[in-house]
Amino acid sequence: MDKWILIDGNSIANRAFYAMPPLTNSAGLHTNAVFGFTTMLLRLLEEEKPTHVLVAFDAGKVVFRHEGYTEYKGGRAKTPPELSEQFPVMKDLLKAFGISQFELSGYEADDIIGTLTRMADEQNVQTLVVTGDKDMLQLASDNVTIAITRKGISEVEQFSPAAIDEKYGLKPMQIIDLKGLMGDASDNIPGIPGVGEKTALKMLHEFGSVEEVLANTDSLKGKMKEKVETHKDDAIMSKKLATIFREVPLEHGVDDIRYDGYQPAVLADAFRKLEFKSLIERLDLSGEGADSGEEAALAVELNVVVIESDNDGEALQTMLSALQEAGADHGLYVEAIGENPHQAVVLGLAAAVGDTAYVVPIAALQQPFAAELRSWLADEDKPKNGFDTHKIELALGWSGIEWKGAAFDVQLAAYLLDPTDTNLTLNALCDRYGQASVPLDEAVYGKGAKFKVPDTELLYRHLAVKADAVRKLTALESADLEKRGMNKLFYELEQPLSVILAGMERQGIEVEKAELERLGSELESKLTSAVSEIHRLAGMEFNIGSPKQLGEVLFEMLGLPVQKKTKTGYSTDAEVLEKLAPYHEIVPLILHYRTLSKLQSTYIEGLLKEIRQETGKIHTYYRQTIAATGRLSSQFPNLQNIPIRLEEGRQIRKAFVPSEPGWYILAADYSQIELRVLAHISGDERLKEAFIHDMDIHTKTAMDVFGVSADQVDANMRRSAKAVNFGIVYGISDFGLSQNLNITRKEAAKFIEQYFEVFQGVRKYMDDIVMQARRDGFVTTLLERRRYLPEIKASNFNLRSFAERTAMNTPIQGTAADIIKLAMVRMDETLRERGLKSRMLLQVHDELVFEVPEEELELMKELVPSVMAGALQLDVPLKADVNYGVNWYEAK
């Protein structure tokens, strides 16, 4: 039994391109569409076991449909070069598969496939058509099934005539009538304006075809009748445009598309060229082809020199001179075990130069004979390439070894190249750049309870391979940064910042244990009485901290109205409890209990655990490669979410004190930095004006949106305006705003419309940035930080909407992150240049915290805000407010 598969090459390549994250081989060639296409092809071959396979491509520019309608497919975005360059590659790969491909000048892939399905029907051959284009449904028959891609290309939905009937209530050929009525924006087929899928289906269910609809306009009503009658010709033409031509004069016959399987050696070589390592493994092709064994050979070729005692002095000298000569062409790797760099255990260091890697175990590195290596490591003027240099600097520092001169961190660079990548391990980076794979740490060390440092030989080889990978990645990634115009961002901002962060973290902030304990015991007694009161009111004892048990008490025992459900049961979050508060006196108590227990467990107990016995300090760890927008995040503990909004929690800040007697805590925060950034990048005159005059932005927004004077703005109006401003920054939706303000969606939509009426430049920015994201596939900040948004083209409404809001928000939040990072670099320079004793300790997104000796207080009160405000020149002024006190609480 024969089985044919006919693939719409252009359509699938397009889908693959937008569904896959960006991907390039080491030569810089984009390969994501080819990769997506290939994985789909492999699955089809495996699952369908076809005897014949054909991939059809559109050919040339002039398609016969243009005759008579020149606008056809006009208005469609130009194919991005990153995709066009992949078509020849795809065609070569198909050759390697031994799969035939047709294209014929003047015809589209649809028509070629249409012609072959006609032949399939004539010969009664089971056929699967694979495409992303619903138009093709018109080809379905007893023999022909249409597979439409969904969710990118990972899934397909198969349509037999019965399935089409079930979904649309139409015969396959009526799909043409459907398009004739509703049109198709992506092909610029007009259809009848105002007729969408719903209406078109209704008409077809009643009349059957475009012609019959047009013949029966009398039975339509009002506006619709008018529209259909004025656009009769459009409908006829649209139907014609949507009709697939099934009589293409093919030069080849059915025998030409026979598929006899691929030759492993040929395919292996093709995959290797594209650096599709995962596919080579999946098909078990690693032993095949001309280049086989190259990867293994590469790994074997690396010479490993271990330097572990003063007997190895000569090797050490060789290592140092090799590093000296290599200049930038080297890789360093320091293995530090443990997530928290302040407590990580350093196993050793490896340095790769050329085909040799030198490994120095930590014990050796700490011995007298390694002094020269240690001074090299501590020499700021010896540039170093590494992996996670920020962590290395800290981990080595705590082990008594100074590390300076971080020049290129391959992890940090990889983050900038794709800040949404959550797998920034060396192993993953090697895969991404098509390098010989570094073994997974899990495979070398085991995981969880099974963690074990392996025998030295294995361990040293592992470190050596990693250092070698760093060397290679440095070259590849620096080229990519250059290509994307991100050199300044990397070399002048992020890489220097990583060093500054390490300094702040090493310095730490002093936290008074006694103060936390005092607050803790106060909380404890409040908690005890809250618990017993809650249990008394419930009439039983239960775990208030268990949402499940709490839900049962509130909604089953006490019979309160259910507001919201979660996946697993009743929702009991604060928003729900606020609404329930009037029903039962137990509810406010539960809210209070929640507040107290959060403070106790996360902030009192949590922070106490993090205070270092010896110094009384807390050392957080800022992560520079996590947040997709370019912000920092803070861990072990998180010092970016210390309570401030409620007075009860704010007390925690009293425990954060200067580490020297008589010093002060000084905190400076940007005023409305995100809205100022928005004013700048949108260029909205009104918004700019507001900041140029340093007005209260929420009051000003209320005045403009409600059309009143300053003294007419009441608290409620200001609150609404503030929520709208937040919404604008987040990528507004009427639903989100309605939730926030507890108003109807309609009212929220009205607010938003009024806002955009007034701030028209903001509206234009929002529209433009989404279009730009669709066109480029990414958005950027002022400093060229980039975030890819592949889902902006998703057909799934939720995914797409999320991407659109992200497109609006990321340039704003990201530019604000750029600015404070710049300010940190400037501030660090300034403190150094002026020889000041003051120290920068913390960053909280729009705030910098310092400890300052009394004699520098007056200077710092001026200096910090002026450096922050001057970090970047915008079309509106930047402003920072400053406060100080004997602890962080008082610095308000």
Next chain:
DNA sequence: CAATTCACG
């Protein structure tokens, strides 16, 4: 180990 909740900007 996922889900829920809540602290911050």
Next chain:
DNA sequence: ACGTACGTGAATTGA
């Protein structure tokens, strides 16, 4: 019609 606000980290419960 579709169902949401953007970005994080930590503690707790309960399968």
